[in-house]
Amino acid sequence: MPLTCQKLLSKHPSQWQAATVHPFLAQCQQGTIQPVQFNTWLVQDYHFVIEFTRLAASLIQTAPASHLDTLLSGIIALKDELNWFQAKVTERQLDLNQPLQATCITYRQFMQNLAQQPYPVKAVGFWAIELAYNQGWQSHSPMPEPYTEFADRWGNAAFTTYVELLAGQADSALQDTDDPLKAEAEAVFLRIASLEKDFWQMAYAGGASDSM
Ligand code: HMH
Numbered sequence: 001m002p003l004t005c006q007k008l009l010s011k012h013p014s015q016w017q018a019a020t021v022h023p024f025l026a027q028c029q030q031g032t033i034q035p036v037q038f039n040t041w042l043v044q045d046y047h048f049v050i051e052f053t054r055l056a057a058s059l060i061q062t063a064p065a066s067h068l069d070t071l072l073s074g075i076i077a078l079k080d081e082l083n084w085f086q087a088k089v090t091e092r093q094l095d096l097n098q099p100l101q102a103t104c105i106t107y108r109q110f111m112q113n114l115a116q117q118p119y120p121v122k123a124v125g126f127w128a129i130e131l132a133y134n135q136g137w138q139s140h141s142p143m144p145e146p147y148t149e150f151a152d153r154w155g156n157a158a159f160t161t162y163v164e165l166l167a168g169q170a171d172s173a174l175q176d177t178d179d180p181l182k183a184e185a186e187a188v189f190l191r192i193a194s195l196e197k198d199f200w201q202m203a204y205a206g207g208a209s210d211s212m
Contacts, residue, residue, distance in 0.1 A: 003174050003182045005127055005167040008189045019196035020136040024204040028147045029140040034206060038147075039094055041203030044104040046085040046096065048199070051108040052129065053078045058115035059122050063169075067123075070165045074130075077162075081153075103202040107195045114188065120173035124185040127166040128192045134163045136196075 009016055024041065027033040056078060060071050089096055100108070114125045138155035142148060153159070174185060 003177075003185065004171045005124065005131075008124070008128075008186060011186075012190060012193065015190055015193040019132050019193040020139060022136075022197065022200035022204065024200045025136055025140040028150070029143050031144040031147070033147075035092075037203055037206040039092055040101075040206050041200075042085070042088055042092065043094055043096060043098060044101055044199070044202065046082075046089060047100055047104055048107060049078065049081060049085060051111045053082065055111045055115050055122070055126065059119070059126055062119040062122070064119075064173075067169045067173075070162070070169060074162065074166075084153075101202050103195070103198045107199060110191065110195060117184065117188070118177075118181060120170070120177045120181055121185045121188055123166070123170040123173045125188045125192060127163065127170045128189050129196075130159075130163045130166060132192065132196045134159055136200075 024033065024037065028038070053075075056071065056075055060068065060075070063071055086096075111125075114122055117125075133154040137151045137153070138160070141151040141155045143151040174182065177185075
């Protein structure tokens with residue numbers, strides 16, 4: 001049986017739902033999220049994206065040549081995204097040097113480890129991480145001000161197309177892999193679903209201690 005990204009989603013619907021539907025997003029959409037909750041997400045996610053950028057670089061190091069165009073477009077988008085995060089943090093007068101929360105540290109360590117894995121496993125993980133935000137923000141769109149641009153950043157149609165291209169690349173990388181590697185890719189997918197849920201919960205808890 002070939003393993004595909006679509007197969008992972010249809011095999012684990014409840015885990016994926018928990019990764020992409022959360023009161024944090026629902027309350028952004030209702031405009032009732034508290035600033036301390038939103039700002040917690042913003043600062044921690046900036047630190048997440050820094051590590052995610054390093055993961056993107058590691059994919060480029062091992063990808064087949066035909067995958068580079070899409071991956072490089074992702075790197076260009078990440079350059080803009082990191083600058084945008086910094087602008088949002090400055091606008092809100094937040095301190096970027098506040099300590100990383102436990103969930104953010106765990107997710108960053110997971111990505112550091114993922115960067116050491118074979119390309120097909122990394123390609124699945126990279127797709128899943130982007131899909132989580134694409135679906136999470138899109139399914140809670142549109143959002144009222146000041147959250148409109150946040151929902152649009154990951155929910156927009158061009159980003160959806162990019163995530164579909166990542167799925168196609170992950171599918172083709174999975175094609176010639178053996179069963180142990182397929183099992184590893186599935187485990188990575190499930191771990192990401194769980195970490196995404198934890199990340200929303202961390203933000204939702206706001207300033208409260210993040211004990212997972
Ligand atoms: C936690 N998951 C998390 N943050 C993000 N910015 C993305 C996924 C998408 O890159």
